[in-house]
Each structure stands twice: as structure tokens, then as C-alpha cells.
Amino acid sequence: MTLADQPVSLAIDAMGGDSGPHYQVAGALLALAADPSLSVTLVGDLDQIKARLAQHQLSHHYAERIHLLHSETWVRMDDAPSFALRQRKNSSMHLALRLVAEGQSAACVSAGNTGALMAIGRQVLGMLPGIERPAISTVIPTRRGVSYLLDIGANVDCQAAHLVQFALMGSVMVRCVDGLPQPSVALLNVGHESIKGNAQVKLAAQRLEQHPALNYQGYIEGHAIFSGDVQLVVCDGFVGNIALKTSEGLARFLSEQIQQIFARSLYSRLVSIMARPILKRLKEQMDPVRYNGGSFLGLRGSLVKSHGNADARGFAFAIQRAAIEARQKLPEQLLRELQRDESASFD
Amino acid sequence: MTLADQPVSLAIDAMGGDSGPHYQVAGALLALAADPSLSVTLVGDLDQIKARLAQHQLSHHYAERIHLLHSETWVRMDDAPSFALRQRKNSSMHLALRLVAEGQSAACVSAGNTGALMAIGRQVLGMLPGIERPAISTVIPTRRGVSYLLDIGANVDCQAAHLVQFALMGSVMVRCVDGLPQPSVALLNVGHESIKGNAQVKLAAQRLEQHPALNYQGYIEGHAIFSGDVQLVVCDGFVGNIALKTSEGLARFLSEQIQQIFARSLYSRLVSIMARPILKRLKEQMDPVRYNGGSFLGLRGSLVKSHGNADARGFAFAIQRAAIEARQKLPEQLLRELQRDESASFD
Structure with missing residues (x-):
């Protein structure tokens, strides 16, 4: 069995x-x-x-x-x-x-x-x-499939040790749930360079760099969350919550704008009817429900x-x-x- | 004159x-x-x-x-x-x-x-x-026109006083540049309720609530940035940088996905040619360049x-x-x- x-x-x-x-x-x-x-x-x-x-x-x-x-x-x-x-x-x-x-x-x-x-x-x-x-993790659709973001809201006053815990627990989760032996981990930060970041992030980076059990890749910036370059994006719960909800808000706003613009003229309404099966496929592909389930770690x-x-x-x-x-x-x-x-x- | x-x-x-x-x-x-x-x-x-x-x-x-x-x-x-x-x-x-x-x-x-x-x-x-x-402010396109987000990266270790300074300076800027006499201000947070947030945000909220010169509206969450409900969204530079870059990354990712999906079949390529003028209008409407210019305050x-x-x-x-x-x-x-x-x- x-x-x-x-x-x-x-x-x-x-x-x-x-x-x-x-x-x-x-x-x-x-x-x-x-x-x-x-x-x-x-x-x-x-x-x-x-x-x-x-x-x-x-x-x-x-x-x-x-x-x-x-x-x-x-x-x-x-x-x-x-x-x-x-x-x-x-x-x-x-x-x-x-x-x-x-x-x-x-x-x-x-x-x-x-x-x-x-x-x-x-x-x-x-x-x-x-x-x-x-910590609560969520799945994020990316260019290469999916990645995880954590924490997304439980821990809003994080010290470096919290961020290290998230990296550790997230890595164990990705190994268990997705069967990836060495999931890559990055810290979400305001820049790539080692001098960038707030005090907690910089201290957490030092600890993660020396960590034998983690496949730590360094810092990534906000736009790289959707690249899929790393499997696990680690951040303070405050930051993760804002990143996730801002993304959800933007996706909804853009989708409304698309609908409005397609409804504006007879021509665009016609195109929108023709585009419906294509946009439906897009929606399915991006649908967070496909990867539903936030783990409490x-x-x-x-x-x-x-x-x-x-x-x-x-x-x-x-x-x-x-x-x-x-x-x-x-x-x-x-x-x-x-x-x-x-x-x-x-x- | x-x-x-x-x-x-x-x-x-x-x-x-x-x-x-x-x-x-x-x-x-x-x-x-x-x-x-x-x-x-x-x-x-x-x-x-x-x-x-x-x-x-x-x-x-x-x-x-x-x-x-x-x-x-x-x-x-x-x-x-x-x-x-x-x-x-x-x-x-x-x-x-x-x-x-x-x-x-x-x-x-x-x-x-x-x-x-x-x-x-x-x-x-x-x-x-x-x-x-x-502090660096940026313009954000919203459902009701534009709003401002600040700080977007200069101040990554903010205390409550910094957030109050951002609210004050941002309000003066919106009054000067956009001619709005009482710009509405909100703090970006992980929830609406007064118990939500990290220590800095909660303390800043207390000070902003009592502030005679500010039109303070309370907390907003990430998804509401694009609602245009408030003219000025105030946050730590770390959080603002992540929110802005995550949004830019998601917009780029979605636009790539749309292009890929429209290129997939002969039918979708045809629809995409027909949809081009409509999508161009969308792009212009969302174009951050239209509102270009981040003020250093x-x-x-x-x-x-x-x-x-x-x-x-x-x-x-x-x-x-x-x-x-x-x-x-x-x-x-x-x-x-x-x-x-x-x-x-x-x-």
C-alpha cells in the first residue's frame, strides 16, 4: 500500500x-x-x-x-x-x-x-x-506553475526568528505536499542587494544563508513573486497579507476594466462574445480555486x-x-x- | 497672472x-x-x-x-x-x-x-x-481616477511618527498638486478593525484619529487600494514597495498570459486582431505613464x-x-x- x-x-x-x-x-x-x-x-x-x-x-x-x-x-x-x-x-x-x-x-x-x-x-x-x-501559506499561480507565499496575515510583528521558522516550515510543507526534495526559498524584500531591507529581513537573511537544510536563494522583489523562480516566498504576515490582497484587488480591478471596455461599443461587444471562450480559459488558468487550500503551519x-x-x-x-x-x-x-x-x- | x-x-x-x-x-x-x-x-x-x-x-x-x-x-x-x-x-x-x-x-x-x-x-x-x-509617493490608477500611495521604498523601518509624517506630507502634496482641499487619508493594514495591525500602524492610527488637520478615514486593506475610496494610502516604505512591485509584476504576468492565450489557435489569433484596438484603449487607460512622476517629500x-x-x-x-x-x-x-x-x- x-x-x-x-x-x-x-x-x-x-x-x-x-x-x-x-x-x-x-x-x-x-x-x-x-x-x-x-x-x-x-x-x-x-x-x-x-x-x-x-x-x-x-x-x-x-x-x-x-x-x-x-x-x-x-x-x-x-x-x-x-x-x-x-x-x-x-x-x-x-x-x-x-x-x-x-x-x-x-x-x-x-x-x-x-x-x-x-x-x-x-x-x-x-x-x-x-x-x-x-503561519498561513497560500498558493500563488506563476509563470512556471505555482509557488507558495507565507506568512499571509497571522504574524504581523515578525522578528528574524519568525521568518526563519516560516522558511523551515514552508520547506517541510512543500517537501511533504508537493514532493519536491529541495524547495527553493527566498525572502521578499525591497531590493536584491544585501544592504537592502529592514532590520528583521537582514538578520533573517544571515541566518538563512548559513542554514544547512534550506535551499536559500536570497532576496526577491515583489514583481518576482509571479516569476516562479523560487518555490517558497517568505515574508512578515503584514507584508504577505498586503501583497496577497493587493494582487487580488488589482486582478479584480483589471477584470472589471476589461469588461467595461468590451461593453462600450457594438464592435467591442461583438469581439467580447467572440473572445469569451478564450477569456474563460484564461480565467480557469489563473483561478486560485484550482490550487485552493491555505495551510496553517x-x-x-x-x-x-x-x-x-x-x-x-x-x-x-x-x-x-x-x-x-x-x-x-x-x-x-x-x-x-x-x-x-x-x-x-x-x- | x-x-x-x-x-x-x-x-x-x-x-x-x-x-x-x-x-x-x-x-x-x-x-x-x-x-x-x-x-x-x-x-x-x-x-x-x-x-x-x-x-x-x-x-x-x-x-x-x-x-x-x-x-x-x-x-x-x-x-x-x-x-x-x-x-x-x-x-x-x-x-x-x-x-x-x-x-x-x-x-x-x-x-x-x-x-x-x-x-x-x-x-x-x-x-x-x-x-x-x-518619502516617495506614487500615483495609482483606481476605479475613481487616481490615488497616491506612499511611502514606496525610502523608509523601511518605520515608526508611528514616520507614518504620521507621510500622511501630513502627502495631504499637503495632494492639496498643492491636485487642488483637493481635504484629501482623504487611510492607513494600509491587514484588516479594518481597530485591533488589527502591527504596533506602528496601531499607534499611528491613534495619532491620526485625533489629528485636526487631516481627513483621516481609518484602515484600508490591500484590495481597496484600487477602489479610489481614499486619495492617499499611507504605509511603511517596505510595505509600499512590495505592494507596488507586486502589482506591477501581476499586471505584467496577466498581460503575458492574455497574449499567450490569444496566440494559441487560429481562432484566438483572429479574435486577438479584432480585439487589438480595444485592448490598446485598456492599456492606455491603465498606463502609469499617464500619471507619471513620483514626488520626493x-x-x-x-x-x-x-x-x-x-x-x-x-x-x-x-x-x-x-x-x-x-x-x-x-x-x-x-x-x-x-x-x-x-x-x-x-x-
Whole structure:
């Protein structure tokens, strides 16, 4: 039996994302179809989940791989993390994470509120030693396929040791999930030259340069994120969050501008109809949902965040990602790597 | 005589940008044609400048508004700032800035190396009291026209006082250059809520909220930069540099993807030919060159940086911007605003 065939059971927060369990249930069924050794526990409002399941034709083989766990409430997208942590103790998010903490599920997938996921994940799963807050990684489409950017928002006051931790944990993740033996790593900076950067970045660069286990490539600038020259782009959570959201905002703005300009005259409307299949292909190629699933790194359990805009196919990708992390025992591998590493510890 | 008719004389670094004085000379001529009260001193290699001028038909009226100043050398795009500062003392950049320092020109425009411009500008022009390094602002196209982002790279280790200074100086600039009496200002952050952000941003927000002279609107996230909801987006130079370069990189990547996808089949090549005039209009609309000119704020003299990719038209925009700043005496207005302001001083 290969690793990919090992039975694995995941906890699915079916209520995250305010739209009810629609995409989560459909996504889970897609993932179950693609992976015969996968089973899932759908956590949420049982009436709603059962109503969704009833819309699908379930073969007998599927049905026995789906477990249900009722939750009385769920975390709203606009809940403050502290409120979600304290006032939503019986939420689907809490219960799903508790299944992982208790060893009944090997990983959790949620499309819910990132801040709440962070707070509840920390409390319920606990942190690996030396990690204060989990780092969140995201997949970025590039000229050469995909790369990862981390941290994208959890850690907004980073010291050099945090950046080294991100590089280490990200490298272990890329090795585990993508099977790349020596993923290349760069620090995001305002220039290439060694004198460039703020104090944390310069100190982190010194430590990364001397690091025996990392394939460190030096600094890259913002425009090079999309080049795919490195597999792992490491930065402060503040910077990563701004880079990611600025990119999302620009992509949306450009796409609106294209639509407006194509709608302006009869001729351009005609061209736009002709261009539709081509632009659709472009959209598919750039679609972040294709690579959906942000990993929380540094928790004592696997947690994958699905993008809030993901559809069933996107949610299925996030489940598949969580299944790989669970089979690879990613948290244990992260723990080993962090323990043998002094450069990731604080001064 | 209105302010816009006041005679103004600018120093043009004709050699910045490695491509010789081609765009600079052509851009200066465009600016002179548009502004009959403008005169310029073109600084650079006289043989090259004269050869470029000879390619244009100069009316007598033009010719007397063009002065020439020979420089033996110029700053290369890959010169380290420290090298440019010490080893290129007779460069066109040095000489052009010296014309401003000596009061012979009212502002300087250069398309040269930003780091060198920063270093030489600081040394030759000096800083306003309380300012350590000038902030660089850039224009961003948005849904509602344009906004400004600053700082975009000069200050990579910002404290709250720096961010307050950027907000103040940026507001004065927008009032002067764009004539908006109460420009709206926001801090770039990882969330809307007051608990979000790193330590500097949170402290700066407290000071900006209480500020009587600023139209402060709170936090905005990365995706909202392109909304145009605020006229001035303030951030650490590290963050601004990453946001700007990431945007430039993504725009280039998307445009390559569109070209590739349109080149893939005979049908898509046909559509692409039909779509060419429409996409050209899009490109013009988004073209940063249309709004070219990054202002250095905090120096004792006006300095405008033209984008390295600008053509003659773009360079002319940068000159027009410098002419407005010079006529408005922007550095004096910045000085007044900073002096009456305690929230912009360091603890």
C-alpha cells in the first residue's frame, strides 16, 4: 500500500463561510470520489447537511465513508476572533477541530473566518514548541506553475526568528505536499542587494544563508513573486497579507476594466462574445480555486483553510491537500525540523 | 497672472535612465510646448543633448527657454547609491540637484536610479527638520481616477511618527498638486478593525484619529487600494514597495498570459486582431505613464522621479508635476505643516 492509499479520516467544518453547507457537502463528495481511502466527518447543522446530501445520488460505498456530527451553532464570517473563541464553543469549527485534537480525525478543513480559525485552532490543537502563532501559506499561480507565499496575515510583528521558522516550515510543507526534495526559498524584500531591507529581513537573511537544510536563494522583489523562480516566498504576515490582497484587488480591478471596455461599443461587444471562450480559459488558468487550500503551519494538528470564494471543486482541492498533509503527518515532521534547528529560536 | 502662468525654471537630469537623453529631451520639448512660462536646463552630455535637439524643429521661442549644462558623467541604473554619491560627483544628477540647491532652478526631474537620487538628493538639497529620509509617493490608477500611495521604498523601518509624517506630507502634496482641499487619508493594514495591525500602524492610527488637520478615514486593506475610496494610502516604505512591485509584476504576468492565450489557435489569433484596438484603449487607460512622476517629500527642494519606463509623454508629465510643485513652493508648505505639528515628532 502506498502512502496515497492509506485510509485517512478528515473533519470538515461544513458551516464555515456563511452560505450554509452547500459547497462543503458537494466538495466532500467530489473528494470522496477521487480518493477511495478517504472518509470524512461533516460537522454542522444536521438538517441542512442531510438536505444537501439528499440532493446527491450516493452510492452505498460513499455513504459509509461519510459521518455526521451535529453542531448547534457556527462561526459567522464577521465574528471577532475573541467572540468566536469564547461564545461559539459549540460551533462546527470548534467541534471539527476537537475531532483532530482527540485523534478521531487526522486533519480539519474549513472555509470559515480566518481570524476565528486561527484563535480556535491555537486553543483546541495547541502550538508546536517555539511557535507563537501559526503561519498561513497560500498558493500563488506563476509563470512556471505555482509557488507558495507565507506568512499571509497571522504574524504581523515578525522578528528574524519568525521568518526563519516560516522558511523551515514552508520547506517541510512543500517537501511533504508537493514532493519536491529541495524547495527553493527566498525572502521578499525591497531590493536584491544585501544592504537592502529592514532590520528583521537582514538578520533573517544571515541566518538563512548559513542554514544547512534550506535551499536559500536570497532576496526577491515583489514583481518576482509571479516569476516562479523560487518555490517558497517568505515574508512578515503584514507584508504577505498586503501583497496577497493587493494582487487580488488589482486582478479584480483589471477584470472589471476589461469588461467595461468590451461593453462600450457594438464592435467591442461583438469581439467580447467572440473572445469569451478564450477569456474563460484564461480565467480557469489563473483561478486560485484550482490550487485552493491555505495551510496553517505550527499547530499540533493539520488545518487547511479553503478560500471563502471557493466552489465545490475548490473545496475538494482543499480536502485533498488536507489528506496529503494528514498522511504525511505534517505536524510531526514540522516538530522534528524545528527541534533540530537553533536558527529558528529567539534570541 | 495666475499661479499656473508664473515663470518657472526646472533642472532636468537628461542622462538618468541609461538610454541617453532621448526621452528626456523629447519630453522637455512637449512640456515646453504645453507651458509657455516654463524654462528648463537640460543637464548631461552636451554632444548627445545637442544631437537630440537637432532632431526636433525648434521655434525661436522654444530655443530661448532651453538652457544647457554639461556634465562629464552620469549615474548608471546599477550604481550603488553610496558609489553614486561619492564617485559620480560631476554626474548630471548631482549637477541638476545643485541647480535647485543654489536657487537657479525651482525643481529637479530625473528618470535615474531611485536609490542614488535619494542619497544625492539628501546630500545636495538637505532635509526638512524632523525628516530623516524623504518619502516617495506614487500615483495609482483606481476605479475613481487616481490615488497616491506612499511611502514606496525610502523608509523601511518605520515608526508611528514616520507614518504620521507621510500622511501630513502627502495631504499637503495632494492639496498643492491636485487642488483637493481635504484629501482623504487611510492607513494600509491587514484588516479594518481597530485591533488589527502591527504596533506602528496601531499607534499611528491613534495619532491620526485625533489629528485636526487631516481627513483621516481609518484602515484600508490591500484590495481597496484600487477602489479610489481614499486619495492617499499611507504605509511603511517596505510595505509600499512590495505592494507596488507586486502589482506591477501581476499586471505584467496577466498581460503575458492574455497574449499567450490569444496566440494559441487560429481562432484566438483572429479574435486577438479584432480585439487589438480595444485592448490598446485598456492599456492606455491603465498606463502609469499617464500619471507619471513620483514626488520626493521631505527634502528642502522639489524633486520628481520619472518612471524608468516612461516615454517622452510620460517624462513631460513628470516635468509638469515638478512645475506645479515648484510654483506652489511645496517644500515651504511642507515645512510649515510639519512645524506646527507635534504628532509627527518622535517620542
